[in-house]
Amino acid sequence: MGVVNSILTSKWTKVVVFALCLVPLAVLVWKGFQNELGANPVEFVEHWTGDWTIRFLIITLCVTPFRKLLHVPQLIRFRRMLGLFAFFYVCLHFSTWIWLDRFFNLSDMWADMLKRRFITVGFAGFVLLIPLAITSTKGWIRRLGGKRWQLLHRAIYLSAIAGVIHYYWQVKSDERKPLQYAAVVGALLAWRLGAWLYKRRQKSATDNRTSKEPVTAETA
Amino acid sequence: MDDKPASKLTYSDITPKGAYTNRRNFLFGMLATGGAVTGWKHFSNWMSGPATGSVPVKLNNVKKGPFSTAEAITPENDVTTYNNFYEFGTGKGDPSRNAKNFRTSPWTVSVEGEVKKPRKLSMDDIMKIAPLEERIYRHRCVEAWSIVVPWIGYSFSALANLVEPTPKAKYVAFESYYDTRQMPEGPSAGIPFPYLEGLRMDEAMHPLTLLCVGMYGETLPNQDGAPVRMVIPWKYGYKSAKSLVKIRFVKNQPPTTWNTATPEWYGFYSNVNPNVNTVRWSQATEHRLGGGIFSRPIPTQIFNGYGDKVASLYSGMDLRKYY
Numbered sequence: 001m002g003v004v005n006s007i008l009t010s011k012w013t014k015v016v017v018f019a020l021c022l023v024p025l026a027v028l029v030w031k032g033f034q035n036e037l038g039a040n041p042v043e044f045v046e047h048w049t050g051d052w053t054i055r056f057l058i059i060t061l062c063v064t065p066f067r068k069l070l071h072v073p074q075l076i077r078f079r080r081m082l083g084l085f086a087f088f089y090v091c092l093h094f095s096t097w098i099w100l101d102r103f104f105n106l107s108d109m110w111a112d113m114l115k116r117r118f119i120t121v122g123f124a125g126f127v128l129l130i131p132l133a134i135t136s137t138k139g140w141i142r143r144l145g146g147k148r149w150q151l152l153h154r155a156i157y158l159s160a161i162a163g164v165i166h167y168y169w170q171v172k173s174d175e176r177k178p179l180q181y182a183a184v185v186g187a188l189l190a191w192r193l194g195a196w197l198y199k200r201r202q203k204s205a206t207d208n209r210t211s212k213e214p215v216t217a218e219t220a
Numbered sequence: 221m222d223d224k225p226a227s228k229l230t231y232s233d234i235t236p237k238g239a240y241t242n243r244r245n246f247l248f249g250m251l252a253t254g255g256a257v258t259g260w261k262h263f264s265n266w267m268s269g270p271a272t273g274s275v276p277v278k279l280n281n282v283k284k285g286p287f288s289t290a291e292a293i294t295p296e297n298d299v300t301t302y303n304n305f306y307e308f309g310t311g312k313g314d315p316s317r318n319a320k321n322f323r324t325s326p327w328t329v330s331v332e333g334e335v336k337k338p339r340k341l342s343m344d345d346i347m348k349i350a351p352l353e354e355r356i357y358r359h360r361c362v363e364a365w366s367i368v369v370p371w372i373g374y375s376f377s378a379l380a381n382l383v384e385p386t387p388k389a390k391y392v393a394f395e396s397y398y399d400t401r402q403m404p405e406g407p408s409a410g411i412p413f414p415y416l417e418g419l420r421m422d423e424a425m426h427p428l429t430l431l432c433v434g435m436y437g438e439t440l441p442n443q444d445g446a447p448v449r450m451v452i453p454w455k456y457g458y459k460s461a462k463s464l465v466k467i468r469f470v471k472n473q474p475p476t477t478w479n480t481a482t483p484e485w486y487g488f489y490s491n492v493n494p495n496v497n498t499v500r501w502s503q504a505t506e507h508r509l510g511g512g513i514f515s516r517p518i519p520t521q522i523f524n525g526y527g528d529k530v531a532s533l534y535s536g537m538d539l540r541k542y543y
Binding site (some may be wrong): 032037039040041043100102103105112115116172173 | 505
């Protein structure tokens, strides 16, 4: 446990994780220079960055369950970075759409936003992440207060759900990949619901005990 | 057919045998559907991108046909590595990888229904119904991308006239090949197979409508619908059914695959129309493949730019209703 602890708390680990988070982008750029983005490179970049957005949302959502289940609380050090990388990849995804795909045809994009539910829900998921990215600093935690900050940052649950629905509604017929993502996000959210229910039951049990104690003391 | 001239090359002679008799590749393909190899396959695809398809064979005696566009032809490699052929997988690179060992010889197309002379045609028969022509058509996918392809074939009407449709024939139904042993990805595609398409009789008989046996000077690659397919350039690509095994002249509008699967998105007519948007995508613009990542989207034309030839087929019809 000592080795694990020193690895997880080393500042170099953070550098390594940061570099790893850039690998999907590096592979994409490398493929671009190797002319390996295929016949429809715009679509390729859209799918690549979209995929990695959902994956980083999932990785971010893994932090808390892994901390608790594997007893490695130090993982918390990486949560902000992972969440911000999810935001980074969704920004790439969104800019690919407005620039390379639609070339700033704003009226057309606006019509799409209102008319096409997969774009509506995807955009909503993206917008929800913006306040989280802005308030990810220590200063904002202090300004908002831990409780309120935590409540705000639960919006990532909605973002992840929106991301999966966006993907599910986008595919034409083969729904295997979006359903796999849905299963993983579903499991991660179900764990949270379970943990919350368990905690509430324990809390009410202790509350009952403490409230009963004086009674038992009197009757004793 | 029995009147085959002995001196002439037959279609089975020009089909590369190696393309379908490579047993080791076939066995590896079977293996690759198993779990252990799948992981590696995904990883190597992830790193290397789609593979190029099988090598087709040069077609001789092809004359320049009518209706060709002067626009730049899309690089052949793009047309053979980026395909919608869901029987071979739903990824754009899947057909070029999974159709490598697809058997296209022997091949029979049954032409039947409301006709005086129903026929079972071999590829040799099909190759000599009419002189082969090269026609450079725009091809617009409903997914808002387009290509310019030098197809080889002849007007479908030549085949229709051979079997002599009766006055009862109002529509033509097309059926593509389907076989889960050769197309193990098919059941996961999420749409019913065999793939079905259809045209109204006047659409099928229009001179633009092509029965296609080749492209880029050669026979069709497997992933592009070998050995014989339809090409209807004013309609979205999915109307142009690939790897045809049955052509049926019928009285009533036949069921078509995408229309059956998602009727609100895919109509029977499916004419290219920038003003009528299917639910999923805006059809106002398209990406012409082959232009690179920074190429701008181009405006989509009504009837894919073939309106001067085909708009009259739909006069008086509300194209918003009959999309």
